[in-house]
Amino acid sequence: MHTSTYIPPQPTANAVPVGNRLSALQLIDRSRQGLVGTEAGHIASLLAITDKEMARLLNQSVATFHRQAKAGRLDAATSERLLLLNQLATYGATVFQDQGKFTRWLRRPLRLLGERTPLDLLDSLTGIQLVDDILGRIEYGVFS
Template sequence: MATISQPPAQGSSPASARRRVTQPAGPAKTAYQPQRATSFAIIEQAQKGVPTQQVDQLAELLGISFKEMAIVLQVAERTLHRFRSEGQLDQQTSERLLLLENLTAHGLLVFDGRAEALADWLRYPLRELKGQAPLQWLNTISGFSLVDDVLTRIEYGVYS
């Protein structure tokens, strides 16, 4: 974890102050950590609508482009931009985003919290998915289930 440099104390040299800095201080960024939710919780949250900032946070975490995110959420890019200006997703788009968030939380558990490993895995063609990458299956609800099943097999060490 980075430490923030403190101003040098009275009588201390600038060189000793520089030694205390381990990393330059930058803007504080809160880490987005998706959480798994029950089916009931997903339905309830989807009915209320999900803030669009979650789309950006999840896309950044998984290294998914805006265009790819629109495909996963099954909306046109223009519609996704419109949702951004409104600040909230509609019910169907919210549900898909929450399913992706659930899948991401499971993937982070399987890959020991390494988002970059999960992002790479999502793009890697798998024999279990007919030679396609998991990301390619996330355009249907059944695809989410298939990909989650593969994560569960990895989690429990069951290889096909």
């Protein structure tokens, strides 16, 4: 079983923008264009997760994840999820002012989430939004 963390690929002309939140329409357009397969590895490294964990977040088997990571373009649904995860990783690093602190927080069980970790919820679009909302609360000092 292969569970190593992906090494980030070199940025390409179609790379996911780092540090910029996409508008809803930009997100839709980028998703429909499809991301380059290697972007999945880049985003996995931002989240400090293994390929097995990334496959789970994308609701895929590890074999499918590996096959898609080598593909030219990803489908719209996978691209959308990756774009949202990228935005979340960038936002989390901004809120915590450190990528490492953010990725450690992702693995910490939270009472607010019924003792689940934020990472446990990132396999659904609703979970991604919930984690994003919690980050907003932390950023503005209303986290309870």
